[in-house]
Amino acid sequence: MLTKQLKKDFYAKLQNKRVVLLSSFEVDSVAACRILITLFKTDSIQYTLVPVFSEDNIEKAYLDHREHCNDYLLINCGATIDLLELLRPPGMINFYVIDAHRPICVTNVFSEQVHVLIRDTEAIEEIPKFEDVFRDEEDESDVDEGLEDTAGSSDDETETVNDENQDPDNPENSERSSRRKKKKGFDDEKYLKLAKKQRERRQWEDKRTQVLRAYEEATFFSCSSAEIAYELSWLLSKDTNDLLWLGIIGLTDQYFLNRVSKSGTNYLNERDFLGSHVRRLNNWMENDPSSIVSVDCMKISSERELRLYLYRHWSIWNSFYSSLFTMSQFKLWSLKGQRKHLDFLSSIGLSLQNCKRKFKSIDTKVRQECSSKIIATYERLYRQGIKSNIWFSSFTAQYGVMNKFSALDVTIAMNALLEDPSGANTSPTERFMNALDAMSYTNCNMVADSIEKAKILLQAVCEQTKNVLSTNRAVNTGQFVLVSMSASIKDAKFFANFNSFKLLGLYVVNCIVSSNTRLGNKSFVITAPSSTDAENTVVLGLPPLLLMEEKYSNIFGKAFETAADMTKARFYNGYFENNFIDIRTEDLVKFLDALTTIMSA
Structure with a gap:
C-alpha cells in the first residue's frame, strides 16, 4: 500500500522492534541510511544494515533474517519488484519501502504487507485501479470447474453418438439415450453461461495486459530517498543541519546521474523545498548577533554552483577537461575545441599558469572572483543557442574555517568511494560502510581522500570517451x-x-x-x-x-x-x-x- 503518513504509519510502528535495513549501492541510499540510522539510535531502535545490489541479494538477506525479524526497510530497492512473489513471506512480515525508482509494482500498491513510503505531493493518478489488474479468485475457479464439467458432458455426448448405432429396440439403450439427452440440454444452458463468463474473463485479461503495459512501459524517478528520510526527521522534530545536508546530497546525486530533469521543474521544486529548510536552520545565525555558534558547527548556504567537477580541490584546467558539461560544450577532444577553450580562459582574464595551478593556491582575490567571471563570460559569449547554462543552483557546506565542500563535489566523491576506482582490495560491503562513515561531517579527511579517487574516475571516463569518439x-x-x-x-x-x-x-x-x-x-x-x-x-x-x-x-x-x-x-x-x-x-x-x-x- 502507499503510505504518506511517515510518522504515524511508518516510524511509530517500528518502536520496540528490530529492523533489517536493506540498501542499494547508491549515494542517495547511503545518505538516506545515514539519516535513518541517526533516528534509530536516538529512539533506541535496533537495526541490522545489509547492502544489496540485486534481487538475489534481497532474497538472500531475507532468508538469513526471517527467523528473528519481521520488519524490513528497503532503501532504493523493492518498489518496482513484486516482493510477495519474490520472497513469499508469511502474513506477519512487513516490508517498508523508500524507493525513488518508478513505476511502483501494482502488487506492492495493493498489498497489506508492503508499505511504500511516498511524499504528499507525489502524483498517484497513473496507478491502475484495483479492479483493472486483480480479479476475484472464486469467479475464476467457478469458470474453471464449469469448463471441466462441460468437458465431461462432451464425453457423454460422444458416447450418445456411439449409442445411436446400437439397437433402438433394446429398452435399456433407449432409456439411457433419453436420460443423456436431458442431461445434454442442461449442459447446453450451463455452457452458454460459462462461455459468457469465459469471454468476459478473456476481455478483462486483454484489458489488464494493456493497462499494465502502458503503466510499466517507461521507468522514471521520484524524489530522492534521502529527502523522504529528512522529511521524516523534520516531522519528528529531530532535523539538524547534518541531516539536511544528507538530504541535499541525495538530491544532488539524482542531478549528477541525470535521474531528475535539469531544465524542467523537478529539480527546481525539490531544490526549493530543501532551500526553505536551509533558510530556516541557518539564517538565524546571521540575523541574531547575540547567538554564539561553534566554529566547527556546520553552516549550509545556497549558491550558484559551476558545473565544473571538483575545481575547488583541483585545478581549473583539469576540471574543464574532466567535467561533462564543458567537455561536451567545448568539444575538448578536438583541436578546435581546445582552441575554443583557450580563448574562453583568456576572455575570463585567467592566465594559463593560474589555470593549471591548484585552485587553493591561486591568489585570494582571483579565486573569489573566478566563479562570477566564468558565469558572466560564458553567458556573454556562448549563451545564445545553448539551452543549458554553465551553472546551476545548489548548496555548499562549511565545516569550521578550512573545510568547505559543495554538494556536487561530495556527491562525486561518494560515487567514487562506492565504485573504488583505485583498485583497493575491498569488498562491496566494506566500500558501502566506508561511504556511510564518510557522510559524517566530522570525517572530512575521508571526504578529501574520496575526492582524490573521484579525480582518477573522472579522468578514466574522459579518456574512454575520447577513445570512443576518435x-x-x-x-x-x-x-x-x-x-x-x-x-x-x-x-x-x-x-x-x-x-x-x-x-x-x-x-x-x-x-x-x-x-x-x-x-x-x-x-x-x-x-x-x-x-x-x-x-x-x-x-x-x-x-x-x-x-x-x-x-x-x-x-x-x-x-x-x-x-x-x-x-x-x-x-x-x-x-x-x-x-x-x-x-x-x-x-x-x-x-x-x-x-x-x-x-x-
Whole structure:
C-alpha cells in the first residue's frame, strides 16, 4: 500500500522492534541510511544494515533474517519488484519501502504487507485501479470447474453418438439415450453461461495486459530517498543541519546521474523545498548577533554552483577537461575545441599558469572572483543557442574555517568511494560502510581522500570517451544509436558497476550529440565487455538526451526483456534499474536485431 503518513504509519510502528535495513549501492541510499540510522539510535531502535545490489541479494538477506525479524526497510530497492512473489513471506512480515525508482509494482500498491513510503505531493493518478489488474479468485475457479464439467458432458455426448448405432429396440439403450439427452440440454444452458463468463474473463485479461503495459512501459524517478528520510526527521522534530545536508546530497546525486530533469521543474521544486529548510536552520545565525555558534558547527548556504567537477580541490584546467558539461560544450577532444577553450580562459582574464595551478593556491582575490567571471563570460559569449547554462543552483557546506565542500563535489566523491576506482582490495560491503562513515561531517579527511579517487574516475571516463569518439564507434541504426566498446577497453575495472558505467554512457551521449545535434532525439544503446564474466556483455539503454533534460523516461527496460524473450537470449536483469542487463556475448547480435524491430514498432 502507499503510505504518506511517515510518522504515524511508518516510524511509530517500528518502536520496540528490530529492523533489517536493506540498501542499494547508491549515494542517495547511503545518505538516506545515514539519516535513518541517526533516528534509530536516538529512539533506541535496533537495526541490522545489509547492502544489496540485486534481487538475489534481497532474497538472500531475507532468508538469513526471517527467523528473528519481521520488519524490513528497503532503501532504493523493492518498489518496482513484486516482493510477495519474490520472497513469499508469511502474513506477519512487513516490508517498508523508500524507493525513488518508478513505476511502483501494482502488487506492492495493493498489498497489506508492503508499505511504500511516498511524499504528499507525489502524483498517484497513473496507478491502475484495483479492479483493472486483480480479479476475484472464486469467479475464476467457478469458470474453471464449469469448463471441466462441460468437458465431461462432451464425453457423454460422444458416447450418445456411439449409442445411436446400437439397437433402438433394446429398452435399456433407449432409456439411457433419453436420460443423456436431458442431461445434454442442461449442459447446453450451463455452457452458454460459462462461455459468457469465459469471454468476459478473456476481455478483462486483454484489458489488464494493456493497462499494465502502458503503466510499466517507461521507468522514471521520484524524489530522492534521502529527502523522504529528512522529511521524516523534520516531522519528528529531530532535523539538524547534518541531516539536511544528507538530504541535499541525495538530491544532488539524482542531478549528477541525470535521474531528475535539469531544465524542467523537478529539480527546481525539490531544490526549493530543501532551500526553505536551509533558510530556516541557518539564517538565524546571521540575523541574531547575540547567538554564539561553534566554529566547527556546520553552516549550509545556497549558491550558484559551476558545473565544473571538483575545481575547488583541483585545478581549473583539469576540471574543464574532466567535467561533462564543458567537455561536451567545448568539444575538448578536438583541436578546435581546445582552441575554443583557450580563448574562453583568456576572455575570463585567467592566465594559463593560474589555470593549471591548484585552485587553493591561486591568489585570494582571483579565486573569489573566478566563479562570477566564468558565469558572466560564458553567458556573454556562448549563451545564445545553448539551452543549458554553465551553472546551476545548489548548496555548499562549511565545516569550521578550512573545510568547505559543495554538494556536487561530495556527491562525486561518494560515487567514487562506492565504485573504488583505485583498485583497493575491498569488498562491496566494506566500500558501502566506508561511504556511510564518510557522510559524517566530522570525517572530512575521508571526504578529501574520496575526492582524490573521484579525480582518477573522472579522468578514466574522459579518456574512454575520447577513445570512443576518435574511433567512431557510434552507429545510427535508425531506431537508436549503438555504441560498442572494444574488447580491450582501457581501465575496465572503473566501469564494473552500474553507476560508473552509466556515467561513462552520459559522457559518450552528450559528446556525440554535441558533435551531431540531429541525434539529440535518438535513444542510445551502449555495450561493453563484462569485467566480471568474460562470456558476458553488459548492455545499457539511455533515452534521448533532449528527453533526459526535460523529463527522464526510459523505455529500454521492457524493450530489453521483450527482445531477450523473442530471441531466447541468456541474460540477467535482476538489477534495480532494468535498462542495464548482462547478456551472453554470442546472443548479442540477434538480441540487438530484435531490439531494433521492437523499437520500430
